Every structure is written in structure tokens, then in C-alpha cells.
Amino acid sequence: MVQEIASKVSAGGRVSAAEALELYRRAPTHLLGRLADGIRARKHPERIVTYIIDRNVNYTNVCVARCNFCAFYRTVGSAEGYVLGFEEIFRKIDETIAVGGNQLLLQGGHNPDLPIAWYEDLFRAVKSRYPSFKLHALSPPEVLHISRINQIPVPEVIARLVAAGLDSIPGGGAEILVDRVRRLLNCYSKASADEWLDVMRQAHRAGLRTTATMMYGTVESDEERIEHMMRLRDLQDETGGFTAFITWSYQPEHTERGGTEATGVDYLRTLALARIALDNFDNLQASWVTQGGKVGQLSLAFGANDMGSVMIEENVVRAAGAAYCMDEVEIVVNVEDAGFTPKRRNMHYEILGDPIFRERDVPRMLALGKAREDGDTSLPEELRQYPARSRSGKQLRLAQ
Numbered sequence: 001m002v003q004e005i006a007s008k009v010s011a012g013g014r015v016s017a018a019e020a021l022e023l024y025r026r027a028p029t030h031l032l033g034r035l036a037d038g039i040r041a042r043k044h045p046e047r048i049v050t051y052i053i054d055r056n057v058n059y060t061n062v063c064v065a066r067c068n069f070c071a072f073y074r075t076v077g078s079a080e081g082y083v084l085g086f087e088e089i090f091r092k093i094d095e096t097i098a099v100g101g102n103q104l105l106l107q108g109g110h111n112p113d114l115p116i117a118w119y120e121d122l123f124r125a126v127k128s129r130y131p132s133f134k135l136h137a138l139s140p141p142e143v144l145h146i147s148r149i150n151q152i153p154v155p156e157v158i159a160r161l162v163a164a165g166l167d168s169i170p171g172g173g174a175e176i177l178v179d180r181v182r183r184l185l186n187c188y189s190k191a192s193a194d195e196w197l198d199v200m201r202q203a204h205r206a207g208l209r210t211t212a213t214m215m216y217g218t219v220e221s222d223e224e225r226i227e228h229m230m231r232l233r234d235l236q237d238e239t240g241g242f243t244a245f246i247t248w249s250y251q252p253e254h255t256e257r258g259g260t261e262a263t264g265v266d267y268l269r270t271l272a273l274a275r276i277a278l279d280n281f282d283n284l285q286a287s288w289v290t291q292g293g294k295v296g297q298l299s300l301a302f303g304a305n306d307m308g309s310v311m312i313e314e315n316v317v318r319a320a321g322a323a324y325c326m327d328e329v330e331i332v333v334n335v336e337d338a339g340f341t342p343k344r345r346n347m348h349y350e351i352l353g354d355p356i357f358r359e360r361d362v363p364r365m366l367a368l369g370k371a372r373e374d375g376d377t378s379l380p381e382e383l384r385q386y387p388a389r390s391r392s393g394k395q396l397r398l399a400q
């Protein structure tokens, strides 16, 4: 049975959910890798491995969703809660540009005190200062949160954010797109599987490209992991709007849920299966931030063709105990040592050029930045312009 499915995959055939499950459960790891690498080679025969220089900025850690796998959020009113000021965000953009970056990956908690006008003002301010800089921002649950607290339908939220400067949407908050799992992870109310997919559908219809993600290794069964992939594949058949798929394992430290982390072998098997099942996705990223540089390098033999983002800042997985850090030099060395040619890209996977450090002097980033210095509880000036919704938000603004 495994051999029959393997022959079908090698011949370019599409696997069913049952066939994907059979492969995942029974195929030897080297066979999964060989099949995934064969698909990668068909889609990317030039042996180029891409990466992007961007910065992962978490504009607030205040969140009402309270997913039990998350170590990053703080409750409304927490002394450790923060919202970044526009000036702080501009400073981070300046640093990103200095190391050759062209984009912010901007995501945050579901903060009830930030109305849609805050996002619009921020995006407009960024675009007026940095016209060609890109905003890859607000995962589907954040879009839904903005839609709910402002009582504006999702397509209108997307249209307003695009008018203000939104360029594309990251695929965060997908976890596993099966409602049984989402209820157990306490992330069903932030977005059900259908709601997550529908935000992406609306974004694609509005002409935005987006990514898709999967966080595995909590409570899902093998079947549910595959159901997640199948739902993404169906939407991709419908819209063609996904540029890439990124998967990583649950990082348990400091979370309410706790537990253990999936193994590196499980990561490679899951990645390879995704390359096989998601036959309509062009790009798969290696998640070296959670798996480390060497597993990241191995990912290139298990279906990945992209190294994701050169890290300048990371807050979310760092909060949960994982924070591997590679700057551009290290990513390039890892890619070349694995026998590939590294190239810089943008969010649309268009090649921008060779490694920037070979073109000009750039400061090396050997330590990851973080959103806020510990103990900094200052409130940004501009927050005063917006009415707060939570009681603690009102008190804080009155006290200013």
C-alpha cells in the first residue's frame, strides 16, 4: 500500500486524506523525505533556497483570547501588558532597513483597547514615512477581533486596512483547523476553523496574498493534522491565494497547557507530508526558529525550499522557551552547506538578489531583539486619541 501511494506521488498524483494518513503512519522517514524532495525538485529545479529579511514585531501582548498553548499574552490590566508606540515601531523599521529588510511581520494580541482607527493610523504613518516598506500584518483571528469589536464585517475591515497600507496577511492563528482541537486549546472562540478560512478567502478575493501555518503537537490526532492540510488544500484550489505553508511544533514552556515538545523526526515527517499533501502550494518554509539551524538545514531535504525570515526580533516562541537565532550570514552558510543557492526574496517570493552582506556592509544581529525592555510600562502618547473599552484601559488613559 505504501509503495503504491509512493509511486503515485512520484508520478505527480494527488493523495487523498486516507493515503496521506497511510504514508504518515507507515512510510519510513527516508521515503517520506525522498518523496517530498522529489516534489520540491519538480517545483524548484534551480536549487535556489530563498529567505526574507523582515522583522517580527508584536505590537501588543494584551490579549482577551487566552489560548492555553500561548506563553506570550498578558491579560487586560496586567502590569506586564504593553502596546508599542508609533515611534518605537518606526525605530524598529529603521533597524530593519539598516540590515537590508523591507517588511514588518506585524502581529499581536487581541487588545480590546485598540480600535480599527489605531491600526489605520499606524499603517498610514508607516507608509507615509517609508513608502516602499511592506506590511505583512494581522493574522485572521486579529482581523476577526477587529471586526467584532468595531462591529464591521470582515470584508470591510480588510478593505479599510488595505486602503491604509496593509500589503498581505500572515497565516498565524491557524493552529489546527479542526474545531474539536480548537475547543481543547481554548482558541475556538477567537476563530473557528471555518472563520479562519473565511478571513483568508475574503483576503484572497480582495487581491491579497497570504501564508498558511500549522502548529502541531498538542492534542490533535494524526487524522486531524491531515484534515488541517486538506482544508488548506481545498481553499488553495478555490482561490490560489496562499504563497507558502509554514509548520512548527507546539512550544510548551511557560504555557498553561504544558506538556512536551514533538521530536525533530516528527517535525521532518510532518513537513515532508505537508509537501506531499499540499501539492498546490509552491513554497514550504523551514521552521528553524523552533527546530534549530541544523534541523532547519535538514528541512531542505524534506520538502522545504525557503528559510523564512532572518530573525531580528522574536517574542512569541521565545516566551515559550524556543528562541534559535540566525542572522543572514548564518542562514546563508546553512543553505550553502546543504548544497543550495541562497537568494533574498520578498513576500511574493520574487527574488530580490544575492545575500545583502555580500553587497554591502550590514550590522550583524547576533542577539534577538524583543518588543519591549523588561519593566518598561510606558503607554504610547497616541493611545490617548482613542477611547478605551476596558476598565483598566480607561483608568490608564485618565492617569496619563
Ligand code: SF4
Pocket: 063, 064, 065, 066, 067, 070, 071, 072, 073, 108, 109, 110, 141, 187, 190
Ligand atoms: S496565541 Fe495569540 S490570540 Fe492566543 S492568547 Fe496568544 S496572543 Fe492571544
